[in-house]
Every structure is written in C-alpha cells, then in structure tokens.
Amino acid sequence: MFQLGFPIELYEDVSKVVEIIPTETYNNVFIGVSKDKIEYLLNGATVEFPYRIYFLDVADETLNKLTFHQQMVLHCIYSRSCDGFVRQRHLRALLLMEYEDWAIPYIVKVCDEYVVEILEMTYTILKEQNTECFKKFCRENNKLFCKSYARMISYWNEFYRDKYSQFYKYIGRKLFKECFGYSRAFERGNPASFI
Structure with a gap:
C-alpha cells in the first residue's frame, strides 16, 4: 500500500518500515489507510500515496533503530496521519533531515491543508534552504x-x-x-x- 510512493530501489526499506507500523488505529477506526490517493509526477514517474493514514504513531525508540532512509520513509508516511500533531512532528523531522527529492511530494501535500502551524513551521525551515x-x-x-x-x-x-x-x-x-x-x-x- 505504500510502495508506490517511493522509488523502486527503496523497496526493502519501505517493507521494513511497514513492518513496524502499529496495526492499532486512532479512535479504533476500522481502516488504517484511506481509499483516497494522492498522485503526482516526480521526474516523469508516477508517485502515489494514501490521502490519510489512521495508524497510531511509532514510538521514538522504534524509530531510532531505523536506518537514515527508513526514517525518511517513515516520516513521509506519517506526514499523511489523521492527527495534525503527528503530521507536524514527522514533517518537521523530515524537513530537518537532508531529505531526498522523493520526499518532496509529501512535504508539498501537507502544505495545502488547514493547520496553519504546519505552514508556519515549513516556511520557517524552507525559507533558509535552496x-x-x-x-x-x-x-x-x-x-x-x-x-x-x-x-x-x-x-x-x-x-x-x-x-x-x-x-x-x-x-x-x-x-x-x-x-x-x-x-x-x-x-x-x-x-x-x-x-
């Protein structure tokens, strides 16, 4: 369900991240991932990821055991969380990493949503970058x-x-x-x- 959102060479990293995502959801929602999808082009290739995920957040100690690329994948996935605080936390971590181009669709998508604090944080970080x-x-x-x-x-x-x-x-x-x-x-x- 998440593989289409990342380059094929990250298949194993994405698989590892998916393994550690909790199966429990916020408010016991019966689905973990929305049916609605986001689809972009990135360097001519189609990138697709869920509009929202409802899985509970990953514990910091679990996150810290992941490789750099796996952490970046996880931050991208959780930028789609139904919880605005979780989206903001993972987006901030992503923006402060030396993220790769494949993370850009996730960053841009969060910025057309309604949480002004996320816009403020993103602008504050990005205005200092190329x-x-x-x-x-x-x-x-x-x-x-x-x-x-x-x-x-x-x-x-x-x-x-x-x-x-x-x-x-x-x-x-x-x-x-x-x-x-x-x-x-x-x-x-x-x-x-x-x-």
Whole structure:
C-alpha cells in the first residue's frame, strides 16, 4: 500500500518500515489507510500515496533503530496521519533531515491543508534552504499545484481570514510563492514562463 510512493530501489526499506507500523488505529477506526490517493509526477514517474493514514504513531525508540532512509520513509508516511500533531512532528523531522527529492511530494501535500502551524513551521525551515527542487516539482505538477494553492486559499478564507485579514501577508501565500514558486503563470499553464 505504500510502495508506490517511493522509488523502486527503496523497496526493502519501505517493507521494513511497514513492518513496524502499529496495526492499532486512532479512535479504533476500522481502516488504517484511506481509499483516497494522492498522485503526482516526480521526474516523469508516477508517485502515489494514501490521502490519510489512521495508524497510531511509532514510538521514538522504534524509530531510532531505523536506518537514515527508513526514517525518511517513515516520516513521509506519517506526514499523511489523521492527527495534525503527528503530521507536524514527522514533517518537521523530515524537513530537518537532508531529505531526498522523493520526499518532496509529501512535504508539498501537507502544505495545502488547514493547520496553519504546519505552514508556519515549513516556511520557517524552507525559507533558509535552496528550494529549486520544490519549484521544479511544482512546475511538473502544474494543475495539481494550482489546486493545492486554491485549497490553501480556501482554508485561509474559512479559518484564518480574521487573524490574517490581508492575504498577501498570510504565511501560506508566502510559502507557496517564495518556496514553491507559485505565480499567475501556473494558472495560465505556460511552463516556459515558470522559470
């Protein structure tokens, strides 16, 4: 269920991570993984992963026994957790690692969701990094990225408009424009003008 979200050369690492994920779920939900999937392109290859997972988080002592790549895989998987605190914890750990390009779809996806603290944390970390790899990924997934931008705006409008009355100052907008490279050119679908 998770193999399609990672490069084939990580098959054994993903298998090892899946073995240690608890079978227990939050609130005894009867499924561990949502039927809805996220699908992106990454360097021309399709990447697919669950929209949400409901499994309880992995204990730190278990996480610490994993290799570097296995930890990165686990952080990616748990960035899809139904619990916002768990998503934030694993996303933060992922952002502070020397993550590889295959982690980018997971990072970008979390940023079109409704937890403003995750947007703030992600922006704070990414604004200090070279984000060309994120911009390339977003250009490759132009239509989906535009939908993500629209989702981010709708959550601002629904939940944060009172606190951040001027959208141009909203942290989600700053993250999408500065770190992910969003511009009006994305909406026009003209790849030559993205650069």
